[in-house]
Structures are given as C-alpha cells and as structure tokens.
C-alpha cells in the first residue's frame with residue numbers, strides 16, 4: 015500500500031512546515047522566505063519547460079479546460095475528466111462504506127470466541143495483505159464477476175472494499191482492544207449481553223481511536239482506486255488515458271489528473287487531522 | 297449493629313462447594329475452596345496478596361470459570377447454561393478496585409444504562425431510580441458530570457450506585473478502597489456501612505481491618521487458594537485458632 019508518501023507529508027513535511035512558519039520571524043526575513051519559495055517553484059517550472067522543449071513538446075494547456083467543462087448552448091456540461099472524477103468519487107464513497115462494514119465484521123470475527131471465525135478472518139487478512147491489489151482486481155473481474163454476474167463498477171467497488179477492509183479491520187480491532195478490560199468486566203457484572211456491551215460501552219469508546227486512522231485510510235482508498243482503470247472503469251485515471259490516446263496531450267493531462275488527486279487527497283488528509291483533534295479533545 | 301438476619305447456616309444465598317481454579321502457568325488460585333454466605337450476611341475475606349481473594353469474587357459472578365466444584369447463588373447453579381449465567385450476573389453486583397465507570401457517559405447515564413438495557417425500564421423509571429441511588433450515596437448534585445470530573449471517592453460511590461441499580465441480591469466488593477487517597481476512604485466505607493445496615497448480602501475483600509471488625513458478620517482468612525479459618529468478628533481477631541491466621545493478623549494489625 016502506498017502509505018509512505020502520505021505519511022511523509024503528514025508526519026514530517028507538514029508539521030515541519032508548520033513549525034517553520036510559526037517561528038516568529040522579523041518582517042524582512044519572511045519576505046526572503048517567500049522569495050526563496052518562489053525561486054524554487056520557478057526553478058522546477060523552468061526544468062519542466064526546458065525538458066519538454068528538448069523533447070520537442072508543444073504545450074496545449076488551452077485545450078484542457080474543454081475536458082473539464084464545456085458550455086453547450088448556454089448550458090454548462092461536464093467534460094470527460096470531470097465525469098471521471100465523479101466516477102472516482104462514487105467508487106471511493108461506496109468502497110469506503112463497504113470497507114468499513116467488512117472491516118468491522120472481520121474485526122469482530124477475529125475477536126470472537128469462535129475458532130472457525132478467527133481462522134476465517136485470518137485467512138482473509140493474510141490473503142488480502144499478501145497479494146497485489148491489481149491481482150485481486152483481475153481475479154474478481156475475470157474469475158468472480160462472470161460467476162456472480164456483476165458489472166465492472168460493482169467489481170471495482172468490491173475489490174477495493176475487500177482490500178481496504180483488511181486494513182480497516184486491523185484499525186478497528188486495535189481500537190476495540192485498546193478499551194480497558196475493566197470496561198468489559200463492569201458490563202459483564204451489570205448483566206449486559208455481548209451485543210449491548212459492544213454497542214453501548216465498547217464501540218463508543220473505541221470510535222475515537224478508530225475514526226482518525228480510518229479517515230487517513232480513505233486517502234489510500236482514493237489513490238488505490240486509480241487501479242480500477244485497468245478493468246475499463248471510466249474513472250479519473252481511465253479518462254485521462256483515453257484523452258491522451260486520442261490527443262497526445264500527455265503532459266497536460268497527467269499534470270491535471272495528478273493535481274486533482276492531490277487536491278482531493280489533501281482535503282481528505284485535512285479532514286483526517288480535524289477528526290483526530292476533534293476526538294482528542296472530545 | 298442491629299439488623300434482622302436468619303441464623304447462620306439456615307438460608308445460604310451463596311453456596312460454594314469445593315471449587316478449584318487454575319490459571320495458565322499453572323497457578324493454582326483456588327484449591328478445593330468451600331464457603332457459604334447467608335442472606336443479609338456480610339462476609340469479609342482477608343488474606344495475603346495472591347491468596348485467591350479476587351479470583352473467588354470473580355468466580356461468584358462468572359467473570360472466571362471454575363475448573364471444578366459448584367457455585368449456587370440464590371438457588372441457581374452457575375453452570376454451563378447461558379441463561380442461568382446471565383441471570384446470576386444480574387443478581388450479583390460487583391464493585392471494582394479501579395471503579396471501571398463508563399467514561400463516555402455521565403454519572404446518571406452510567407447508572408441508567410443497565411436498568412434500561414437489562415431491566416428494560418422506561419427512561420423515566422430509570423432516571424428516578426438513578427437519582428434516588430445518587431442521593432443515597434450522597435452525590436445527588438453530580439448527576440450530569442462525567443466520571444473524570446469526580447474525585448476517586450466520588451467515582452467509587454457512583455460505581456456502587458451503578459451496581460445497586462440492578463437491585464442485586466448480593467454485592468461483591470474487591471478492595472473497593474485500595475485505589476483511593478486516604479482522605480476519601482471514609483466516604484466509601486460509609487456507603488458500604490449503610491448498605492450492610494440495610495441488610496444487603498455482601499462479600500467484601502478489604503485491607504481495612506477496622507471496617508472488617510466493625511461491619512462483618514463473619515471473617516474468612518484465605519491463603520494459597522484455601523480457606524484457612526473463618527469466624528465471627530471480635531472472636532476472630534482476638535482469638536484466632538490457626539497459627540497462620542495469628543501470624544497474618546500480627547503483620548497487618
């Protein structure tokens with residue numbers, strides 16, 4: 015899973031930047047900082063520009079907005095990239111819900127007293143975590159989808175849900191076992207049954223430990239969803255590939271697609287941080 | 297202490313027959329342990345650390361399974377039968393050393409919870425009884441606080457009220473005052489004293505010998521999972537029969 019880059023941002027660069035910005039600096043020094051930042055940005059831009067020039071690349075940024083939106087007879091119509099974005103969001107949303115369900119069920123199974131239940135959960139977890147997501151998607155698409163008679167979209171959602179559900183279940187399980195054993199004992203002594211104990215005592219306490227990392231997990235889900243383009247689901251990535259195949263606007267389209275993923279991921283990371291601080295103070 | 301109780305041996309509400317309990321290790325926590333407690337009786341259990349006092353209490357409400365032997369509470373055998381086990385858990389209240397209040401619920405909701413979920417009372421009924429119990433433990437004005445906003449002594453009194461909310465036939469106290477600052481021990485012991493006076497059947501593990509002497513109807517001394525000696529308050533303290541009991545009492549008194 016590609017958590018490393020997200021972690022780098024959230025754990026190192028982000029806070030470092032904050033600390034850096036929060037240091038009280040005299041007015042002039044701050045302007046120097048801004049100037050340095052612009053200089054670095056300009057250098058990057060220049061390198062890309064020179065690199066593409068040497069490749070003999072002709073920039074056509076002006077055609078990109080047309081792939082986002084078009085105005086047709088006074089009506090705003092969405093272009094293929096926006097349509098792809100909507101599909102990506104849809105897939106992410108449904109997979110998120112389903113993976114939380116799967117994660118919860120598997121976590122409970124692992125914590126259950128039933129040996130068979132624990133065994134099933136372990137087999138599921140080990141299989142999912144030790145095979146590539148791409149292979150899981152292909153397996154579902156080429157093997158299971160024809161058997162179950164489900165479409166590409168459903169296959170994509172299922173594949174992502176089972177994949178992320180494995181990680182979600184670990185998050186949920188560790189949130190549950192972090193609740194002190196005394197809470198179980200008090201519930202037991204009061205005569206609560208297992209279901210009520212989970213519902214009224216354990217889950218409300220575990221949720222504050224579960225939600226923040228689960229929100230971060232959603233960012234991975236968003237990024238991993240790009241892989242469903244391999245089974246011809248017209249998500250953001252697939253739309254990008256299609257446009258490039260037709261127009262050869264390789265750089266512009268990939269820049270645009272990457273920027274959209276980046277913005278979405280940053281927004282979700284921000285939400286995760288908010289969730290974290292909310293649950294830490296609550 | 298003038299309370300109404302039936303003569304000893306007549307009406308045991310707790311009947312423990314030759315129970316054994318071994319923890320993985322193996323540690324023998326209870327070794328052929330038998331005891332009975334009468335209705336309305338206060339039994340104080342003392343003994344050195346690791347002698348199996350907590351294990352004995354935890355077996356009484358099914359928090360631990362015994363390896364062998366029988367536990368019968370209010371005529372109901374604590375056996376495999378899930379229904380009976382649940383029934384016994386509802387009849388036996390327990391107060392823990394570490395309070396174990398539900399931190400995400402207010403004091404009142406801590407006490408409401410089991411009334412609503414287990415006794416299936418209406419919101420109003422539960423609320424009324426909770427407030428009554430809070431009044432009884434002297435915390436009527438704390439109903440809407442959260443546990444972390446209370447002192448240790450107050451938390452433990454809430455925990456007692458929470459257990460009482462189930463209207464248990466028996467209350468178990470496992471070192472209920474051991475985690476408290478000295479100045480808060482008194483207020484919790486007062487509540488326990490009040491319960492004893494009103495005829496609640498209690499099994500109390502404590503290191504408070506003054507309290508044990510004053511409130512107990514009977515004292516049991518345990519060591520290495522066995523019942524060494526039992527006797528009535530004054531006699532037990534002044535004329536213990538066994539050498540081990542003498543040594544133990546000399547150490548702690």
Ligand SMILES: Nc1ncnc2c1ncn2[C@@H]1O[C@H](COP(=O)(O)OP(=O)(O)OP(=O)(O)O)[C@@H](O)[C@H]1O
Pocket residue numbers: 319320321323324325343344345346347348349350351352
């Ligand atoms: N969950 C457990 N797993 C393994 N051994 C245990 C467990 N609980 C208790 N024991 C062991 O069983 C024995 C009896 O323990 P118990 O807690 O009943 O003693 P106690 O009389 O309550 O002691 P204390 O006064 O220290 O509370 C001890 O040797 C203890 O180490």
Ligand SMILES: [Mg+2]
Pocket residue numbers: 349350351470471
């Ligand atoms: Mg103990």
